[in-house]
Every structure is written in structure tokens, then in C-alpha cells.
Amino acid sequence: MKHKKPWWKQPGIQIGAVLVAFIVIGGIIGGIFLTQTPPEQPIAFPHNRHVGIGASCLYCHAGATLGPSAGLPGIEKCWGCHQQVQKQSPELTKLAGYVERNEPIPWVPVAIQPEFVRFKHSPHVNAGLQCSACHGDLAKMTVAEAQKGQNMGWCLQCHKSSAPEQWTKLSDCATCHY
Amino acid sequence: MAEVSKGIAEKWGLVVDQDRCTGCNACVVACSMENNVPFTGEDNVAFGRGTYWIYNKRMWEGTYPEVAPAFQPVMCQQCGSAPCEPVCPTFAAVHSEEEQINLQIYNRCIGTRYCANNCPYHARQFNFEDPNIPEPMNSYLNPDVTVRRRGVMEKCTFCVQRIVAGRQTASAEDRPLRDGEVTPACVAACPSDALVFGDLSDPNSRVSQMAQNERQYKLMDELGTRPKVTYLKGGGRNGG
Numbered sequence: 547m548k549h550k551k552p553w554w555k556q557p558g559i560q561i562g563a564v565l566v567a568f569i570v571i572g573g574i575i576g577g578i579f580l581t582q583t584p585p586e587q588p589i590a591f592p593h594n595r596h597v598g599i600g601a602s603c604l605y606c607h608a609g610a611t612l613g614p615s616a617g618l619p620g621i622e623k624c625w626g627c628h629q630q631v632q633k634q635s636p637e638l639t640k641l642a643g644y645v646e647r648n649e650p651i652p653w654v655p656v657a658i659q660p661e662f663v664r665f666k667h668s669p670h671v672n673a674g675l676q677c678s679a680c681h682g683d684l685a686k687m688t689v690a691e692a693q694k695g696q697n698m699g700w701c702l703q704c705h706k707s708s709a710p711e712q713w714t715k716l717s718d719c720a721t722c723h724y
Numbered sequence: 725m726a727e728v729s730k731g732i733a734e735k736w737g738l739v740v741d742q743d744r745c746t747g748c749n750a751c752v753v754a755c756s757m758e759n760n761v762p763f764t765g766e767d768n769v770a771f772g773r774g775t776y777w778i779y780n781k782r783m784w785e786g787t788y789p790e791v792a793p794a795f796q797p798v799m800c801q802q803c804g805s806a807p808c809e810p811v812c813p814t815f816a817a818v819h820s821e822e823e824q825i826n827l828q829i830y831n832r833c834i835g836t837r838y839c840a841n842n843c844p845y846h847a848r849q850f851n852f853e854d855p856n857i858p859e860p861m862n863s864y865l866n867p868d869v870t871v872r873r874r875g876v877m878e879k880c881t882f883c884v885q886r887i888v889a890g891r892q893t894a895s896a897e898d899r900p901l902r903d904g905e906v907t908p909a910c911v912a913a914c915p916s917d918a919l920v921f922g923d924l925s926d927p928n929s930r931v932s933q934m935a936q937n938e939r940q941y942k943l944m945d946e947l948g949t950r951p952k953v954t955y956l957k958g959g960g961r962n963g964g
Contacts, residue, residue, distance in 0.1 A: 660831075661870055661871070662830055662831040662870045664868065664885070664888075666892065668892065668896060669892045669895070669896070672895075672896050714821050714822050715822045718820050718821060718822040718823065719818055719820060719827050719829050720820045720822070720823055720825070720827050720881075720884045720887075720888065721822070721888065723827075723829050723830070723831065723870075724827075724868075724869060724870065724881060724884045724885050724888070
């Protein structure tokens with residue numbers, strides 16, 4: 547009688563296992579590449595240099611204290627400084643091009659909330675939260691990078707630890723979802 | 725539900741004066757615009773699949789030829805002891821402890837429709853289809869409210885987006901909310917002031933004063949749902 551191979555030595559199983567491993571690894575790499583790399587911006591804005599010379603976040607993202615969206619600077623704000631500070635660099639040439647054509651810069655949003663989440667900047671900033679608490683240390687980034695692990699548990703963790711006396715309000719579904 | 729025995733905490737409340745309501749349906753339109761309520765079309769309405777967060781019940785009183793219409797705007801009654809909440813298997817219909825209203829959490833909802841079947845007021849609507857919003861009309865959508873997709877239950881929220889915005893404005897200015905500062909869209913649109921919204925926990929607010937009127941009654945009070953909406957019975961004095 548022919549000796550039967552154990553199941554893990556069957557060629558069909560082995561080929562199948564290799565195929566499954568390829569698909570899983572490919573999915574992981576593709577997923578990381580698609581979601582964890584910062585999107586390409588029209589101008590590779592060096593946050594580190596601007597934060598490094600002491601520019602306040604609120605100077606460019608002025609909406610953060612006032613409303614839901616922190617806002618992005620328009621060409622007037624960029625050009626307000628860069629009219630005077632003109633160094634030759636390919637990125638600044640791009641900026642000059644936008645100013646010349648009087649076109650808004652099509653920045654790509656990085657920190658995006660799902661559609662059913664109503665995040666507002668103003669209550670968080672007015673409560674004294676630092677921008678870096680959620681957006682990471684921009685002094686070490688060029689273009690903004692999405693931060694990892696910002697899910698609902700992360701939101702609630704901060705709500706619980708920073709203001710336990712307001713837990714009823716801050717854990718209420720209607721505070722963020724409507 | 726433990727809070728039934730303790731008594732219901734009061735917060736937001738609505739008073740509907742049926743003597744003042746003229747049945748103009750401005751509240752229905754304002755609500756649809758504010759809350760991105762989809763237009764489902766004639767055929768779906770005929771199937772009973774229309775979506776309205778507030779509807780105006782019209783009744784004819786008297787015998788012909790002396791008939792007069794009576795109007796009763798009905799929206800989610802934001803029950804203190806809500807029949808929709810305990811039947812939800814995914815906790816999508818939850819009670820807001822802060823605002824004391826019933827919430828529908830759209831991203832939790834899996835569309836079992838138990839809540840709508842258990843609601844005695846027909847306040848809950850189900851999205852049988854994705855909203856059909858052709859190109860220029862998407863500009864009317866309110867960015868503060870989620871556009872619900874197919875398979876999700878929805879209902880009146882007392883315009884909780886306005887409540888939260890008002891609360892956050894007040895806290896940014898470091899003051900308590902004023903009476904009448906927060907109004908849902910239906911109340912803001914009502915031309916005859918038949919709808920009054922306010923804080924029931926404040927005995928001096930306009931809504932608390934009106935809710936003590938001798939004409940007051942609650943819709944299907946005998947069910948023990950403890951609605952937050954108070955109706956003032958109409959005497960046929962003002963068309964309603």
C-alpha cells in the first residue's frame with residue numbers, strides 16, 4: 547500500500563498556503579502604503595521650518611479657535627510673508643505661480659474624520675488642548691502626516707482623563723454623532 | 725430602566741399650541757432642509773416609505789357642512805421612557821443623558837426597524853433607498869448633519885446639532901445658555917409661534933411656563949412614555 551503523505555506535505559495545500567500568504571502580505575503592504583503614507587500635496591510645505599522659526603499654528607490655521615474647521619491659509623497669507631522672504635527654491639516658485647494665476651492652492655486634507663463624526667476644533671482649542679496632542683509634533687514633519695490610532699476609544703480616553711467631572715457630557719453620543 | 729422609578733430628568737422640551745397652528749407645513753419644510761431629510765418621491769410615499777421627521781396630522785372636526793380642520797404637528801416626542809430604546813439590538817437608539825433626548829446613532833444602526841415598530845407616534849423613518857440628490861441640489865445639504873445612507877433609521881433629534889452648537893458657543897463665551905437661544909428648525913420657521921422650544925429644567929423658561937397651561941396634554945400619555953413634547957389643546961379659536 548502506498549504511504550500517504552501527511553496533510554501539510556500535500557502539494558495542493560502547500561501551493562494554496564503560499565498563495566494565501568502572498569495575498570495577505572500584499573494586502574498588508576498595500577493597505578499600509580495607501581493609508582499610512584501622507585498624501586501628496588501641491589506644494590511640499592515644510593512645517594518643520596515654519597514651526598522652527600516660531601510661527602504660531604493659529605497664524606495660518608486661524609479658524610481653530612473660532613469654529614469647527616481650523617482652516618488652511620490662502621495665497622494672500624503665504625504671500626504676505628513670502629513676498630519679502632524670497633529664496634530660490636522649486637516649492638516657492640510653485641507658490642509664486644499660484645499667486646500669479648490668482649488660484650487657490652489645492653491643499654489635500656490629511657486629518658479627516660468619518661462622515662458621521664462631528665469634530666469641532668474650537669471647543670478643544672478653547673479648552674487649552676495643544677495642537678500637537680492630536681496632530682503630532684509638526685516641528686518634525688514636512689507635510690502633515692496622519693496620526694495613527696485616532697479612533698473613538700482614543701477620543702474617549704482623552705475625554706475621560708482630561709475632564710472626568712464632565713464625563714456625562716463628554717461621553718454623550720450626541721456630542722460627536724448627529 | 726432604572727430611571728423610570730427615580731423620575732425623569734427634564735431638559736429640552738417643546739410645546740405645540742394647537743390653537744395657533746394653521747397647518748401651513750412650514751415646519752415640515754424647514755425640518756427637511758435643516759436635517760438633510762431625503763425626498764423619496766411620490767411612489768415611495770404611496771408605499772408608506774416617505775420620510776418626514778415632523779408631519780402635520782390633519783383632522784376634520786364637526787359634521788358637514790360645519791367642518792373645520794384641526795392640526796397636530798407630530799414629531800419624535802423624545803420620550804423619557806422611550807419604547808424604541810430597549811428594543812434596539814445594537815444600541816443605535818440610545819438615550820442622551822446630557823440632553824435628555826432620544827438619539828439615533830446612524831453608524832451603529834443595522835436597520836432591524838424594531839424601534840420604528842415599537843414607536844407609538846410613527847416618529848421614526850427608515851431609509852429604504854440611498855438619498856437621491858442630483859448635482860446642483862447637493863449644495864443645499866446641511867454640513868452639520870450626516871446624510872443617512874440606505875438601511876438606516878432616522879428621526880427627529882430636536883436639531884441636536886443646533887443644541888450642541890449653542891452649548892459650545894455659550895461655553896466659549898463663558899456664560900450659561902439663554903432661554904430661546906437654541907431653536908430647532910421647525911420652531912424657527914413657525915410663522916404663528918405655535919411651536920415653542922426651551923429648557924424644561926428651568927422653571928422660568930417660556931416653555932416651562934407654557935407647559936403648565938390648563939390646556940396641556942401629552943400624546944398617548946397613558947402609555948407611560950413620558951414625552952417631552954406638550955400639546956396645548958385647541959378650542960377651534962384660531963383655525964386650528
